[in-house]
Amino acid sequence: MPERTGDAATTPIAVIGPTAAGKSDLALDLAxxxxxxxxxxxxxxxxxGMDIGTAKLTVSERRGIPHHQLDVLEVTDIATVARYQAAAVADVENIRSRGLRPVIVGGSMMYVQSLLDEWAFPATDPAVRAKWEAVLERDGVEQIHRSLTAADPEAAASILPTDGRRMVRALEVVELTGQPFAASAPKIGEPRWGTVVLGVDRDTAELDERIAERTRLMFETGLIDEVEGLLSLGLREGVTASxxxxxAQAxxxxxxxxxxxxxxxxxxxxxxxxxxxxRSWFRRDxxxxxxxxxxxTLTSDALAAIDAP
Structure with a gap:
């Protein structure tokens, strides 16, 4: 059973949901x-360095509140769920040990589940991994997507079709375990630390407008220049960041x-x-x-939900 604490003042709050719904502002208010x-x-x-295109809050926008797991990787590093899980668990437990409240915010689906559900990751096999990486290198991401669709349609539908690295990992797990990739995921149960999980969403038409405006501002406020500056740091070679x-579009x-x-x-x-x-991922939870x-009344609604039995 995941760890629980009797100290409500340090029970984490997770603010999750789709991109551009308003998670960051709510998380700041709660913190x-x-x-x-x-x-x-x-x-x-x-x-x-990946700031404009990720809608990362500037230091001044963070209201003096410490932020963890920002700016912890170089663009040449591979972002992995396992690395994140270990580092974020340490951050959450450190915050709690100081009598403060962790407010976990973002929308990366597998990262959320790895942190809240203590995901134990399947073993890897370098030979199997190398085989699928060779397919990716030789035939491209479209072929990897077709292979995954044939082997595990649900995984193919849930992974970004341009994310060749993650599709390679899914194919590796399917081949090693003989089970769908999702079978290696944890079962949803009591969240680690008794975390209160809040989801933020909006009407689809309104959310589309916000995404369009965010995208416009990204390109008008320097995304191309930001990406050009990251080229010398190896962005084009970065397996995940690129x-x-x-x-990718820049x-x-x-x-x-x-x-x-x-x-x-x-x-x-x-x-x-x-x-x-x-939405499909989070609405199942x-x-x-x-x-x-x-x-x-979003903030007061969130506070009421946190205080509810």
Missing amino acids: EQLCGEIVNIDAMQQYR RAIGY LDVLAGEYDIEHARERTFIGTRRYVRRQ DRVCWLDGASP
């Missing part, structure tokens, strides 16, 4: 009112394959597609108390 510190659970915000939504602009308008449209479409996957991100 301010409940003596908390923020633990990021967005995979791409772990990367130093495939982030917005960054790289195509710099390579002369897209113009900015087309890149912006592809980023918007990719983000909307990702939102559909986030009956522990989540869903809140309307557009409500003028």
